[in-house]
Amino acid sequence: MNHLEALDAYFTSKREEHLNELKDFLRIPSISALSEHKEDMQKAAEWLKDSFKNAGLENLSIDETDGHPVVYGDWLHAEGKPTILFYGHYDVQPVDPLNLWESGPFDPEVRDNKLYARGASDDKGQVFMHIKAVEALMNENGSLPVNVKFIIEGEEEVGSPNLEKYIEENKEKLAADIIIISDTGMYGPGKPAICYGLRGLAGVQIDVKGAKGDLHSGIYGGGVQNPIHAISEILASFHDQEGTISVEGFYNDVRPLADEEREAYRALNFDEEALKEEIGVNELFGEKGYSYLEQTWTRPTLEVNGVFGGFSGEGIKTVLPSEAGAKITCRLVPDQDPEDIVKKLRAHIEKHKPAGVTVTVTEFDKGKPFITPFDHPAIQAAGKSYEKVYNVPTAFTRMGGSIPIVAAFDEILNLPVVLMGFGLSSENFHAPNEHFHLENFDKGLRVIGDYYYELAGFSKEDLRK
Known part of the structure; x- marks a missing residue:
């Protein structure tokens, strides 16, 4: 049995257990923007620390900031292998208007193979997947193919006002060879994508x-x-x-859009008519001279x-x-x-x-905006892991949204950033009825596990180029 088959068997056997654990995480109303949820923020941080421990991570800490805490854990016993720094966030958006939710925002519910709850897609569900990938590899092998560090913050939804200072003060603690972030989306259903630029x-x-x-x-x-x-x-x-x-x-x-990028976006054959039907408008509107993808990714x-x-x-x-x-x-x-x-x-x-x-x-x-070359070996390796599981080519895209701290990671730690997300743009993050397609939850677990093996084949020098 190869490692991908082993991962598949493990995640299949643990699916209901993992979903129940994720639901427990989603029940915590960790809304960073509202002061009345300060205790819930601490509760979410404690939940993560316990989850880190159960996965086999070490050197666990809940690090206080001037706002909500940062949760840290690592496993550093893969001698000579690259070190991955994984970043995510445990805070969520407010839920208003409450009357538009079909089920309680903090009462997770599965409908049509989609998990509905605030944070299901952005970003608790995707953070949870990385923790469980580590847990699977530790349970199967007793070790990891690479070294890992996890840093999960509680203020991304309010602009990460204290994280840049935290990074500056903890450069040595956070030293790594690449940064992985799963807070972005796929190109479409069944269509994986690596995001190489953020507004x-x-x-x-x-x-x-x-x-x-x-x-x-x-x-x-x-x-x-x-x-x-x-x-x-x-x-x-x-x-x-x-x-x-x-x-x-x-x-x-x-910065002007390169001809190569324009051609790559045209090759994606984006369906504007389907978009109009999906969001319920009869006409798109935007800056003249640019396609919808160019308008929303590069302008x-x-x-x-x-x-x-x-x-x-x-x-x-x-x-x-x-x-x-x-x-x-x-x-x-x-x-x-x-x-x-x-x-x-x-x-x-x-x-x-x-x-x-x-x-x-x-x-x-x-x-600040962020962009990185999409021919970097770490990004290309992520594309290979997607393709093994989804059986289709990986698209390389930009994203219209913002993750303000990504540019800070790039500038302060001077590391390549790999944005490998599993959400879909239709999943209502920041809106009522946020949900996460469980097909991507299931496949994403396997992609992440495989990606750790892919990265183990590189030297540190290869990844730091």
Whole structure:
């Protein structure tokens, strides 16, 4: 029996046990953005530490930060073999609106071979798979083919504000030959993909203040600036009619898309009609001159994520509100800098600020974009492991989303990053009814286990090129 057959037998025999364990993990409401879940964050960290121990990892610790803790564990007895640093996160997004969930967000339920719960896909399910791959290899062989280090944080969903400092302070502890992250997705059902590029992020909140309090719209309307009108005017100024961002200098540092990449994306034969049906729109909209994949993988964006102000209850209230605001995020591409983009946003907002209001801009999440050569041996080896299990070629793609800490790993530890995900874009992460296709859970366990063997065939020098 070869190692892939052994892995298959092990995971088949343990499937229900593993699913029940994952459900226990998913029941913990580890929402990092909400302070009332601080104890749940600690509970999730303790759960991970116990899971590390059961898998055979050593040197376990729950490392405190200025926010939520980082959980660490390792196994370092494969002499002369490469060392893998695996990163993931145990925090999850808030669950609102709760009424749209078909089952409780923290009451895991399997329907149609999909596991429904907040965190099922992003990122607890994928973290769990790596732990179980280690456990399988330890149970089968009593050892691992490579050295491993695990670092699982609790603040990814709020921008990882404390992890960069943690990495800086623990360079020696985190020293490795490659970094593996499973917080990305596949190209489509049955279509594995290695992500070699991520967009960065810059987020701000715009607050508009008018009168000192709400005013009667009949008495004051027409003579006093309405903050909702003002915020609407600012937001409308961000794009032209064709979707191009109008902020001065916004595109200055955007790296042009290589012809080879454009050709590779065309070869994927992306089905825009199927996408429209899947998300329920009759037309796609975006920057002219670029395909949908190019727009969402390689071009920057400026999106309004929320608008607030005035009365929105049942019926009508004839009020002229004193305040209004909006939250916006920009997805950035190589070689854009989040700090520079925020400065340009501030200048644009100041230039387009209507009379009669004061405007405040508050900065939030920031993260640099990331890109790495997709011909790196560690990335190509991951593609081979996917192909053994899925029996189809692996696509090499970029991703429209952001994992802000990836660029920090790249810059601080100077290591190649392998983004091998098992989620699907249709799995509602960050939305109600988040779920994880169990087909990819099952196959992903085998892919990860095989990948450790693939990496064992490389020297450290090969992987650090």
